Amino acid sequence: MNVLLIGSGGREHALAWKLAASPLLTKLYAAPGNPGIAREAELVALDVSNHGAVVAFCREKAVDLVVVGPEGPLVDGIADALRAAGIRVFGPSGHAAQLEGSKGFTKDLCARYDIPTAAYGRFDNAADARAYVEKVGAPIVIKADGLAAGKGVTVAMELQEALDAVEACFDGAFGSAGASVVVEEFLTGEEASFFCLCDGTTALPFGTAQDHKRVGEGDTGPNTGGMGAYSPAPVMTQEMIDRTMDEIVAPTMRGMAEMGAPFTGILFVGLMLTENGPKLIEYNVRFGDPECQVLMMRLKDDLLVLLNAAVDGQLGHVSTRWRDDTALTVVLAAEGYPDAPKKGSVIKGVEEAGAGDIQIFHAGTAFKDGNLVANGGRVLNVTGMAAKVSDARSKVYAALDRIDWPEGFCRRDIGWRAVEREG
Template sequence: MNVLLLGSGGREHALAWKIAASPLLTKLYAAPGNPGIGGEAELVKLDITDHAAVVAFCREKKIDLVVVGPEGPLVAGIADDLRAENIRVFGPSKAAARLEGSKGFTKDLCARYNIPTAAYGRFGDLASAKAYVEKTGAPIVIKADGLAAGKGVTVAMTMDEARAALASCFDGSFGAAGAEVVVEEFMTGEEASFFCLCDGTTALPFGTAQDHKRVGDGDVGPNTGGMGAYSPAPVMTPDMIERTMREIIEPTMRGMAELGAPFAGILFAGLMITESGPKLIEYNTRFGDPECQVLVMRLRDDLLVLLNAATDGQLAHMSVRWRDEAALTVVMAARGYPGTPEKGSVIRGVEDAAGEGVQIFHAGTAINGGALVANGGRVLNVTASGATVGEAQARAYAALDRIDWPDGFCRRDIGWQAVAREQAG
């Protein structure tokens, strides 16, 4: 098979690494990719926002499957445009991608189909949103309705934080994404990420993970796209997975089909595990980043076979097997992230850091004058497997410490909840 992978981050490097191992693969292309992905695929200078150009490339190279990594092209309808040209694509339609593209759409779906989630309000102007917040009080959660690169959510512990978050949404800080705001009640519990491969009818559980959104150790500081993750998530017991499927995933699949937008692709449920059970925080309609990195480390099966089955509506006949090991990834970020990251600093020692049970996935990297340099906020994902989360954590940080990058930083406590559980016995 000839496969085209769209995207350029750590998630896409992880997908490329796993797809490249498939016996089904003839040729893997990636657009635009990054230097790490270039080790697994032929990089293509292709503007993935230009759907006509993507279609033309698929025709020229006889692409058998397009795998869409990031959410932006999905929300913009890339899957629809490819399917209209009879090009097979793994990813949801524009209508189905609204589950990520509009938080308000998802909240309304939850209300309609009795899917457990936080109480909420939707607002298109600052005055009404502020009145709701003043009435409800803090802590409270403020979300830009649209795509904001993982940065449009504020968990406001004080009223001043809530007012500032509303102001930043409506003053254009998040562009069109903040034109409408969703305000939610603050939920308490433990967060987890739950994934399902979907083919429009069947949803097949595809692993669990926990990530660390805050920039600093101890879960302090502003939210980021994710500073690290580990899998599996201990809180997602077999019973919790069964409840999540029955109470959240299956009603969502039925609801989307009834709305004329059956969901096919990867459905990523961000969950809060509360005293009363699982509640949906939000949906993403693509693999998580950095959760994808730990999932591919644990996946025993051929990912390309599974993506094909989802694309062809054959998931009812499939199962997924996982390695017994845990996996953990630590994000190395550029100084200034999650604000304005400093680009261009030289990174050395990446090849020396990889080894048995350790993979280094590139996220925001580039080659400049023959040297590997930082070219984004989240730059590298140091990913390791181990018999326990603690062992994977130790292996990941040992590898990370072999990387020579004075201008990079990371959290030193990724996996702390799971490690504490393990140490408690």
């Protein structure tokens, strides 16, 4: 099979690495890719916002499957354009992608189908949002409705912080994503990530993980796209998985089908595990980043077989197998991230650090004058596995310390919840 992978981050490098191992694969293309992905795929300079150009490329290269990594192109309707042209694609329609593209859309779906989630209000002007915040009080959660690269959420512990977050949204801090806001009840519990492969009818559980959103150790500082993750998440017991499937995933699949937008692709269920059971925090319509990296490390099966089953409506005929070991990844980020990451600094020692069973997935890198340089906020994902979380963490940090990049930084406490559970 000829496959086109769309995206350029650590998630896409992990997908490329796994797809490249498939005996079904003939040729893997990636647009635009990155230096790490270039080891697994032929990079192509496609403007993925130009759907016509993507369709033309697929026809020219006889592409059998397009795998869309990031959420932006999905919300923009790239899967619709490809399907209209008769090209098979793994990813939801633009309508179905509203599960991530609009937090208000998802909250309204939850209300309609009795899906457990935080109480909320939805507002298109600052005055009404402020009034709601002042009525409810803090702690409270303010979310820009649209896509904001993981940075449009404020968990406000004080009232003034919440009011400032409302103003920031309507003052344009997140562009059009903040033109409306969702204000949510503050939930108490532990967060976890749960994934399902979906074919429009069937949802197949596809692993658990926990990530670390805040930039600083001890879960301090602003939210990021994710500073590290591990899988499986011990807190996601079989009972919790069953409840999530029954109470959250199943009614979502039914609801999307009833509104004429059956969900196909990967459904990323962001959960808060409360004393009353799992509650939905958010949906994403693509693999998590960096959760994808640890899932791909643990997956025993041929990823391409599973993606084909999802695209062809055959998930009821396949299953998944996982390695028992814990996979853990640590994000190396550029100085200044998440506000204003500094680009262009030279990174050395990546080859040496990635020896043995350590995988280093490139996220925001480029080659310049023969050197590997930082080209984004989150730059590298150092990933390893071991029977115990603590051993996986030790292995990953030992590898990370072999990378020579003074301008980079990372959190040193990735996996702390699971390590504490090990005692």
